[in-house]
Amino acid sequence: MSTLIKAAQVLQAGQLTTQDILIQDSRIKAIGHNLNQQYGAADQVICADQHVVIPGLVDVHVHLREPGLTDKETIDTGTMAAAHGGFTTVGAMPNVEPVPDTPEKVALMVAENTQKAHVHVAQYASITKNRTGDELVDFEGVKQAGAFAVSNDGSGVQTAGTMYQAMCGAAKAGLPLAAHVEDESLKRDGVMNAGPVADKLGLPGIPGISESAQIARDVLLAEASGVHYHVCHISTAASVRVVRDAKRAGINVTCEVSPHHLLLTDEDITMDNPMLKMNPPLRSPKDRAALIAGLLDGTIDMIATDHAPHTDAQKAGSMRTAAFGITGLETAFATLYTALVKPRLLTLSQLVALMSTRPAELFGLTGAGQLKPGAPADLAILDLTHPYEIKANQMLSKGHNSPFVGWQVYGNVLMTLVDGQVVYGKDQHA
Numbered sequence: 001m002s003t004l005i006k007a008a009q010v011l012q013a014g015q016l017t018t019q020d021i022l023i024q025d026s027r028i029k030a031i032g033h034n035l036n037q038q039y040g041a042a043d044q045v046i047c048a049d050q051h052v053v054i055p056g057l058v059d060v061h062v063h064l065r066e067p068g069l070t071d072k073e074t075i076d077t078g079t080m081a082a083a084h085g086g087f088t089t090v091g092a093m094p095n096v097e098p099v100p101d102t103p104e105k106v107a108l109m110v111a112e113n114t115q116k117a118h119v120h121v122a123q124y125a126s127i128t129k130n131r132t133g134d135e136l137v138d139f140e141g142v143k144q145a146g147a148f149a150v151s152n153d154g155s156g157v158q159t160a161g162t163m164y165q166a167m168c169g170a171a172k173a174g175l176p177l178a179a180h181v182e183d184e185s186l187k188r189d190g191v192m193n194a195g196p197v198a199d200k201l202g203l204p205g206i207p208g209i210s211e212s213a214q215i216a217r218d219v220l221l222a223e224a225s226g227v228h229y230h231v232c233h234i235s236t237a238a239s240v241r242v243v244r245d246a247k248r249a250g251i252n253v254t255c256e257v258s259p260h261h262l263l264l265t266d267e268d269i270t271m272d273n274p275m276l277k278m279n280p281p282l283r284s285p286k287d288r289a290a291l292i293a294g295l296l297d298g299t300i301d302m303i304a305t306d307h308a309p310h311t312d313a314q315k316a317g318s319m320r321t322a323a324f325g326i327t328g329l330e331t332a333f334a335t336l337y338t339a340l341v342k343p344r345l346l347t348l349s350q351l352v353a354l355m356s357t358r359p360a361e362l363f364g365l366t367g368a369g370q371l372k373p374g375a376p377a378d379l380a381i382l383d384l385t386h387p388y389e390i391k392a393n394q395m396l397s398k399g400h401n402s403p404f405v406g407w408q409v410y411g412n413v414l415m416t417l418v419d420g421q422v423v424y425g426k427d428q429h430a
């Protein structure tokens with residue numbers, strides 16, 4: 001089966017040029033002009049109509065909620081949401097029930113992902129048994145079973161001894177360790193960023209040091225253990241500074257930032273609003289500025305959505321009781337393109353590197369994040385010229401808990417291909 005994508009603006013080496021893309025079975029065969037002269041007529045032709053083609057996006061931080069929490073999301077709906085957002089590879093976090101904390105449970109999830117997903121799914125195993133204890137998983141075993149990394153996302157690893165032993169085990173197995181950093185002795189029972197806005201609203205605050213102090217501990221443990229230590233959803237200026245210093249010292253640390261921490265601050269919380277409740281919380285404008293500076297100077301390696309769907313009931317009522325988390329897969333590219341690329345804070349090429357090439361490289365997701373002959377035909381076709389409104393009823397995720405509903409944005413995903421197959425097409429789904 002061959003597919004020819006005609007008249008695409010292809011993003012390669014930082015440049016957009018009009019070319020055709022020939023796909024043979026699951027891979028890109030050639031990129032150039034008049035490809036049918038050289039290769040003959042394709043079985044299927046897609047006219048890109050001068051729209052932009054990028055390598056499929058890669059998100060290393062997604063909650064698919066299956067098994068066990070399928071009222072919030074399933075592998076089916078979560079990976080359709082991914083395809084709708086232009087993502088072709090996602091990393092599935094282990095805060096599901098049961099937690100993938102044994103080779104057997106990981107193998108089962110990998111098999112389910114392969115069977116049910118519409119995009120590639122890289123599976124996390126947990127770091128410790130049941131994700132919160134101190135007993136370590138069998139790192140070699142979960143790697144053999146197909147885990148690409150380990151994480152206790154949802155909770156921090158509380159004791160240094162457990163974290164150090166985990167890092168040594170993960171390093172030996174060659175698994176990156178992705179840390180949700182949160183010191184429970186410092187976080188108290190907050191529901192939003194600690195500071196003047198929380199005080200004004202009378203809501204309990206989560207201090208920034210509950211994140212940054214644990215990162216400071218962890219980078220030293222990472223240095224001693226030699227693990228690839230990855231910080232999930234970095235959110236404060238102090239955290240960025242600690243990671244920057246650690247990188248300068250030659251420590252093998254990477255980090256991700258979520259779109260909402262780049263786009264919103266606690267000052268956007270003008271009333272008790274559960275749609276703006278997530279962990280880590282929206283921080284101050286100073287923190288947001290430091291995150292953008294960190295992106296620009298390379299301290300922050302990638303953008304990851306932390307797509308965290310919940311039911312409407314779980315996100316209703318007060319921030320005091322609602323669940324932490326917002327969805328992100330279907331809004332990430334367009335909101336970031338509109339807020340960062342249009343005003344020229346970042347180039348399109350930089351945004352695509354942060355959302356595709358870099359995460360694929362740093363997590364060893366072979367084949368992902370590339371748009372070149374020989375690579376898997378994982379790509380997205382984008383309309384960058386016509387604005388549209390983000391609407392809850394157009395989301396393919398089960399979760400509608402997005403603060404970006406109602407935003408006017410550019411960067412609509414028209415079509416997403418995985419392994420050469422169209423998995424999302426605007427005309428079929430919208």
Ligand SMILES: NC(=O)N[C@@H](CC(=O)O)C(=O)O
Nearest residue numbers: 063153154278279308324325
């Ligand atoms: N980010 C969140 O607010 N929630 C996540 C957990 C997490 O990423 O820590 C979730 O699983 O709902």
Ligand SMILES: [Zn+2]
Nearest residue numbers: 153154180232
């Ligand atoms: Zn987390």
Ligand SMILES: [Zn+2]
Nearest residue numbers: 093153154306
């Ligand atoms: Zn998460």
